[in-house]
Amino acid sequence: MKRWQADAALLATALLWGGAFVAQREVESVMPPLTFVAARFVISAVALAPFAAFEARRAARPLDARSRRMAIAIALTLFIGSILQQVGLATTTATNGGFLTACYVVLVPVAVWLLTGRLPRSIVAVACLLSIGGAWLLANGGGPAQPLTVGDGLILLSDVAWAFGIALTPMFLARQPRPFTLAFLEYAVCGACAAGAAAAFEPVRAADFVAGLGPLLYAGIISGGVAFTMQIVAQAYAPPAEAALILSLESVFAAVAGAILLAERLSVIATVGCALILASVLMVELGAPLLARLRSGAARGPAAPARAPAAPRAEPRLRLP
Structure with a gap:
């Protein structure tokens, strides 16, 4: 997969995840949050099982112990993030929830730095801050935020889980190029953990699954089976x-x-917020390569000979035992 293809897959993932917010809001009134998370990821695991089995048969070597530990760690970030986000969305305003969910963007470079020691590029740091500013305008319409609640804190904690999951995924794929296997393990572990928690803390009724079947199928097959898997595949590149x-x-x-x-109305200020988020993405996708070429040309000078390409840097090792 080329870089532009990976970016296109991530863009499609964002599109499908955006639709999932509507499904999650629709299901809040008919299904408890733990039950919803369990059901959606069990559906995702079933959908991915054939692909993971096919990939396992074609793999050059089985998963080693370190790769299995990394896969379980990533699965636990998905479980923690999904549970905290779903519970938080049920106990906070849509205004606060929409903004706070986007805060994982600034946490991903921090997670990468903690795990690998690699600092983010300056243009990425600026783009992350710009994206957060756009998310604030989009969520709050330029006005004051609603008072913070317990749900807000839960969503902030879910952001930490999302950030570490995104940071760990390419590290796993560098060791084991098996995205469908990783996706299946994530869904299976997350679904099993959520099912256990739902059985312990929530009433499980068949009528809830019937009432929330539409949003559940979208979240399980489209947002989970398709979008999460596209994210994992694309993050290798x-x-x-x-x-x-x-x-x-x-x-x-x-x-x-x-x-x-x-039928929610998008205000002018919220539209400006959308534009800022889009500008932050374009800043990295288009501005960074242009800036690199300008710096390269300035360093060479008009008469300087072309330099040989630099040797590729070794992938930083994960700081875990």
């Missing part, structure tokens, strides 16, 4: 911080989907 910026367009697509499907 896109740096984590840049990937997070493209995925931040999820909030833009969620606003558009809400306006179309839920």
Whole structure:
């Protein structure tokens, strides 16, 4: 996969995730949050099982112990992030929830730095801050935020889980280029953990699944089976911080989907917020390569001979035992 193809897959992921926000809001009144998370990821695991089995048969070697530990760690970030986000969305305003969910964008470079020691490029850091500013305008319409609640804190904690999951994914794929296997393990572990939690803390009723069948199928097959898997595949070819910026367009697509499907009005200030998020993505996708070429030309000078390409840098090792 070429870089532009990976970016296109991440863009499609953000589009499908944006639609999932509508599904999640629709299901809040008919299904408890733990039950919803369990059901959606069990559906995703079943959908991915044939692809993971085919990939396993073609793999050059089985998963080693370190790769299995990394896969479980990534699966736990998905479980923690999904549970905290779903519970938080049920106990906070849509205004606060929409903004706080986007905050994982600035946490991904921090997670990459903690895990690998690699600092983000300055243009990425600026773009992340620009994206957060756009998310604030989109969520709050330029006005004051609603008072913070417990749900807001839960969503902030979910952002930490999302950030580490995005940072860990390319590290796993560098060791084991098996995206369908990773996706299946994530869904299976997350679904099993959520099912256990739902059985312990929530009433499980068949009528809830019938009432929420439409949103559940969208979240399980489209948002989970398709979109999450596309994200994992694409992250083998896109740096984590840049990937997070493209995925931040999820909030833009969620606003558009809400306006179309839920008749929510998008104000002028919220539209400016959408534009800022888009500008942050374009800054990295178009501005960074242009800046690199300008610096390269300035360093050579008009008469300087072309330099030989630099040797590729070794992939930084994960700072885990």
